[in-house]
Structure formats: structure tokens, C-alpha cells
Amino acid sequence: MTTTAPPPTAPPQKTRTVTRPGDRIFSGLSRGSGIFLLVVMAAIAIFLTYRAVQAISKDHGNFLTTFEWNASLNPPVFGVAVLAYGTVVSSIIAMLIAVPIAVGIALFITHYAPRRLGGPIAYVIDLLAAVPSIVYGLWGALFLVPHLRGLNLWLDKYFGWTYIFHKQDPNSAPRSLFTVGILLAIMILPIITNVSREVIRQVPRMHEEAALALGATRWEVIRLSVLPFARSGIISASMLGLGRALGETMAVATVLSASPQLSGHILDPLGGTFSQNIVAKFGEADEFGRDALIASGLVLFIITLLVNGAARIIIQRRKEYSGANA
Amino acid sequence: MAKRIDVSGLSAYYGTFRAIDDISMTIEPRSVTAFIGPSGCGKSTFLRTLNRMHEVVPGARVEGKVLLDDENLYGSGVDPVSVRRTVGMVFQRPNPFPTMSIYDNVAAGLRLNGIRKKGELDSIVEKSLKGANLWNEVKDRLNKPGSGLSGGQQQRLCIARAIAVEPQVLLMDEPCSALDPISTLAIEDLIGELKTQFTIVIVTHNMQQAARVSDRTAFFNLAAVGQPGKLIEIDETERIFSNPTVQATEDYISGRFG
Numbered sequence: 003m004t005t006t007a008p009p010p011t012a013p014p015q016k017t018r019t020v021t022r023p024g025d026r027i028f029s030g031l032s033r034g035s036g037i038f039l040l041v042v043m044a045a046i047a048i049f050l051t052y053r054a055v056q057a058i059s060k061d062h063g064n065f066l067t068t069f070e071w072n073a074s075l076n077p078p079v080f081g082v083a084v085l086a087y088g089t090v091v092s093s094i095i096a097m098l099i100a101v102p103i104a105v106g107i108a109l110f111i112t113h114y115a116p117r118r119l120g121g122p123i124a125y126v127i128d129l130l131a132a133v134p135s136i137v138y139g140l141w142g143a144l145f146l147v148p149h150l151r152g153l154n155l156w157l158d159k160y161f162g163w164t165y166i167f168h169k170q171d172p173n174s175a176p177r178s179l180f181t182v183g184i185l186l187a188i189m190i191l192p193i194i195t196n197v198s199r200e201v202i203r204q205v206p207r208m209h210e211e212a213a214l215a216l217g218a219t220r221w222e223v224i225r226l227s228v229l230p231f232a233r234s235g236i237i238s239a240s241m242l243g244l245g246r247a248l249g250e251t252m253a254v255a256t257v258l259s260a261s262p263q264l265s266g267h268i269l270d271p272l273g274g275t276f277s278q279n280i281v282a283k284f285g286e287a288d289e290f291g292r293d294a295l296i297a298s299g300l301v302l303f304i305i306t307l308l309v310n311g312a313a314r315i316i317i318q319r320r321k322e323y324s325g326a327n328a
Numbered sequence: 329m330a331k332r333i334d335v336s337g338l339s340a341y342y343g344t345f346r347a348i349d350d351i352s353m354t355i356e357p358r359s360v361t362a363f364i365g366p367s368g369c370g371k372s373t374f375l376r377t378l379n380r381m382h383e384v385v386p387g388a389r390v391e392g393k394v395l396l397d398d399e400n401l402y403g404s405g406v407d408p409v410s411v412r413r414t415v416g417m418v419f420q421r422p423n424p425f426p427t428m429s430i431y432d433n434v435a436a437g438l439r440l441n442g443i444r445k446k447g448e449l450d451s452i453v454e455k456s457l458k459g460a461n462l463w464n465e466v467k468d469r470l471n472k473p474g475s476g477l478s479g480g481q482q483q484r485l486c487i488a489r490a491i492a493v494e495p496q497v498l499l500m501d502e503p504c505s506a507l508d509p510i511s512t513l514a515i516e517d518l519i520g521e522l523k524t525q526f527t528i529v530i531v532t533h534n535m536q537q538a539a540r541v542s543d544r545t546a547f548f549n550l551a552a553v554g555q556p557g558k559l560i561e562i563d564e565t566e567r568i569f570s571n572p573t574v575q576a577t578e579d580y581i582s583g584r585f586g
Contacts, residue, residue: 104435117386212486213424214384216493217413226436230427 005075047303065241065297071279072096073291079176080294082301083146084264088179088273089302092254094248095183095268096190102216104188104194109224124199131192139256142185143177147257150176151182154269169269177259180268182275190243197242201235202228234317241313248306251277276302330357331397331496333378333503338392339556340373340382344437344444346351346375349394349556353566360519362538362565365548366580370557371531374548375499378529379415380408385517396496408540413441420502422482424474424489430457431470433485437493452492460462480511487518491526498522500530539569547577552568 055071058065061080068081107127111120154169154176161167180274209227218226227238260274260282275281285296333355340348348370355361363371375384377390382402394401402409424433434453443449453470457463462484466477474485479530483503490498500519504512519541522528532538538545546562572578 039430062565093362157558185412208421209425211381211384211419212425213436213488214415215379215412216383216440216489217409218440219409219410222440230425233427253525 006264017249031269035260048258050296050300052292054300057293057297061168061294065221066301071238071262071274071283071294073283073287073294074327078294080298082276082298084262085276085279085298086301086305087264089248089275089277089305091268092179092182092186092275093244095180096186096247097240099184099187100194100243101236102241104191105198106180106196106235106238107191107195108202109228110197111199113220113228123320124196127192130188131196134257135189136248136252138185138189139253140256141251142181144184144276148179148296150181154178154180154306165266166268168267170265171265171270173269175259176269177257178269179258179273179277181252184260185257185266186250189250189253190246194243195240198232198236199233201239203237205231214302237313237317241310244309248302248309250275251281254278255281267275279306330525330584332357333497333498333529334393334395335378336393336395338374338377338390338394340370340390341378341389342385346556348548349558351559353473353559355527355529356382356544357527358523358525359543360530360541361562362525363529363531363548364533364535364538364545364580365557365560366550367533368546368553368557369550371546371548371558372501374559375501375529375531378497378499380411381417385409405415406475411494412494413437415497415499415500416490416493417485418486418490418501418503421506422479422486424477424482424485426473429471430466430477430485431472432439433474434488434492436534437489441493452533456488456492457485458489459522460484461514461521462488465560469488478511478546480514483507484516484518487515487522491522497501497527497529500528502531505569512537535569539565545569547572547574547580549576549580 006258057080060078062077063079063081063082066086067083068079069084071085072078073080073081107123111124115123121326155172157167158169158172162169205228208225209231212221254275255278258274259271260278261272262274263271263272276298280299284292284295335354340349341348363375365371373382378394378401380390382390383488390402392402396414399483400406401415403533407437412554425436428436431453432485434456435449438449438452443452452562454463454467457466462481465481466485474482477485484505486501487498507515516537519528519530524540530538542560542565545565545568547560547568548557549560550557560576561568561572565575568577569581572581
């Protein structure tokens, strides 16, 4: 037996694949867009953090638990407790109202409405998305607030025992987180509806036929095939809506009668939100006050990130069962 | 558990287009009837009129009668939903519910029928999966998603789902056209076993398959594109493939056209 040298391996050949100019340009453009997005996000995060640190380092109270916002006092007092509470609560109210209605409208357009009716409804929903938020704010303040007085009294009378719907002063104007929630619900309705409608349209015909052939009624087809398939898309749609609700400024500032009090009674005209507080205080704030407001903006940014992360986890958790691997 | 189908004077339309014209035939209980014919001849449309799936397409309608034993499926006051619970269907592409486990897929139809008891569901699911020759392959992973199975297994899962509700008739629309030859053989064997309990109607493009699995064969044809499809003849499969009455049938099965 002779030892032989290992068979000569062929020298690694540099294979050159042909690339065409069109491909190179397009891949460069799309890569550039992707990088641009990351740069913008990073720039916002760095700006917010840098300015926020300047303010928080001079803060004497606890930034997260203080109710009052008065950065011009000496020593300055400012905290985000009321703002965080108001932002989250009004957004939750908005989601509780908007998501079921939006999914209902999307299902109506795709599955129930005759084609003559579905088109116009979808068009009206699109129009709703085009209304500027200050217009919603004016409508909310001048129409919604006076007209919600009756509903407020009714809720206080019959559901006051739930604590949530108890109104401390029944005669106070309904410029409350509850009213803000209703207004936000109307504002986020179009985006949730439109995205849900598109997702529901994507449900493959064969999945619906599978349910039909088993003898499912129209509602059972929706329950068996349509909603499970569209579930993750509807969650994403809701997150888009929630993002808008969390950050909405003008409509809230016009409607809410802000005060630095934290109340579990959502009908009381109390509280505030991040954006509303920024727009109300920014004009008269000095350099330091602005840094403080930016710090509150950073908290809103973080809350939004957390909410989106939570939504991703929900979508991911049942990925194995999602329609994606059908 | 199997019923006879009696079709008379049946035409189906998509809007104003007449897809099939004046079809009459009798399908015997506990037998396999195959529909063959060139693409566009209306055999799938005809199949879908037998469980009122045709009319779920917007603008589609049906004229004529389909008697299941003595009950007209198109009689006034007949609920298409209950028709589909009596006449099951398996589609061209396997379509298990992607968001459901194997178990839930088979149980889906039972739950629609109001069967909720765990023990009852368990035994019917097992019986149906055994009936579809799938039990041994999936019994250890009933809670895994049905979409994780191979194409052939998914199609047998769909058959299990269809037979779980004990239909009178089982319609199969090209059930093997998306499958490899081994999975196809498994489904064909299964059809042979299922015909002892069900009336089976199968649409196929594969003439060997029609010859292998069916007792009777119906040949459909259309005069030209845009013309309605017609039933040319229906007879014992052996006769259709050896000595058909109509020249067009012989031309088609011998590959001279189509």
C-alpha cells in the first residue's frame, strides 16, 4: 500500500456571475432606502435621548412618578405619570371601540355587501382617512363634547358602580379621556379598516370553499377560514391604528381639558397625554423646558416600541399555525 | 348511508354564459362514477352543481333537477348549507384549514354539526383518519398543524375531514392532480375502499385513473370554445374504454384529440 498525495484539488475558481446594470441600480436604490430608514430611526432616537438626558439629570423629583408638569419653577417639577396614564388609557378606549367596528366593516365590504354598495363604502372610509386631525379636533370640541353629555350621565347613572364610569362632578363638561378615546377611535378607524380589508381579501378562495363544502354558513366560513387566516394581519392593522392613537396631538389638545390629576374615572375631565402636553407647553417653554418636553417624547417613543414588540410576539407565537405556510 | 343521484335537464350558467347544457344521468349508490373530458367541457362545473357549490360564485345559477334519492336539491326551501352537509367534497388542491391542527381539521365539520363531546369527537376523528388511511402516519401528532403534512397526506386529511360527517355522497374534483404517483396510488386505493360506504363521483384528467377506479364513466365534450359542455355518453367504464357508442368518445380516449 502506498501513500499517495491527496488528489490535487482544483484551484478555487473565481466564478463571475453576470450582473446587469439595471439589477445593480435597482438593488442599490432599494438598499439605500433600507439604510435611509435605519439612519432616520437612529437619528430620532439619538436626538431624543441626548436632549432628554440633559433635562432628567437636573430633575429633582422622580420623572416617572411625578404628576405635575411645571419646568419653569425653581427647582423645576415635571413628571410623566399623568401623561403616560392618559395616553395609554385613551388609546385603549379607542382600540376597544375601533377594532371590532373596523373588522366588522372590512367583513361587510368583502363578504356581505353587494358589490354596488361595497365600493362606495370603501371610498367613504378612504375619505375619512384624509380628514386633517385638527378638523377632527374641532368637530370633537364643538359637536362631540356637547352631544356626549347625555351618554355621560347615562353611563354614570347605570354603570357608576363600576368605578370606571363614575363621574365625580356630573355637571362637568365631558372633555374627558373617554371623549378623547371615542374621537381617536373614529380617527384610527380608516387605517384599521383598510388594512384589514386588504388582508381579508387575500384569504385564498380554496380555504373558504373548504369550509363551504363542509356545510358552513357564511358566518361559519368567516370563523373557520377567514378570521384565522387574517388574524396576524388584523393585529398588524390594529397596531398601525394604535400607533396613530398614541401619538395623536391636535384632536386631543382641542378636546381634553387637561389637568395634572390621575383619575380612574374616565368620564372626569382630567388628565393629559404626551403629545397634548407637548403642544400645550412647547410655545412658552425655555431651553430647559423644551428638553423636559423632549424627555416626555422619548417615553412616548419607548411606549410605542414596546407595544409594537408585544404585537410582534403575539403574531410570532402562533406562526406555525399561520396561513403563511399553507 | 349512500344515496342514488338522479339528474335531469340540468344546465348551469355563469352570468349569461351557459357552461353546461341539459345534462341528465343516474349515479348508482355505492359505486364510483368518473367524469372525463377535455378542459372547459364543464365536468367540474357539473360536479359542483351536485352539492350546490356552483352557486357560491357571484352570478352563477342552475336550472334543472338533482334528486338525491327522492329529494330535489334545488327544490324550493332547500337550504344549500344542509345540502353540503349531506354531499361532501374534496378539491383539486389539498386545502386543510391552515390554522388548525390535524385533529381540529377532521373535527371541524363535526363541530359545525353541533358535536362537542370530547369522547365522541375523539372516536369519530380516529375512525375517519383510519378510514382515510392516515391514522398510522399522524396518530402521534394530532395536535400539529395540518399544513405541515406532505401534499398526499394533506389530501387524505381532507378526505378524512369530508367523511367524518358521514355524507351520503363524496364528490372529488381531480383529487390527485397535484400529487405524485405514490400518493396518487394511495388515494386510488382509498377510493376503492370508500365506495363500499359512499356514492363517489370523481372528476379526472387521467384516463388510466378513470379506468382503474371507476365503475361507470361519463364523457363530456364541448363543440367549441365558448359553447356549453354536454354529456356525450355515460356507460360501464369497461365499455367506454373498449367499445364506446360515440365516435368522439373513442377519439378522446385513444388520444386523437383533447
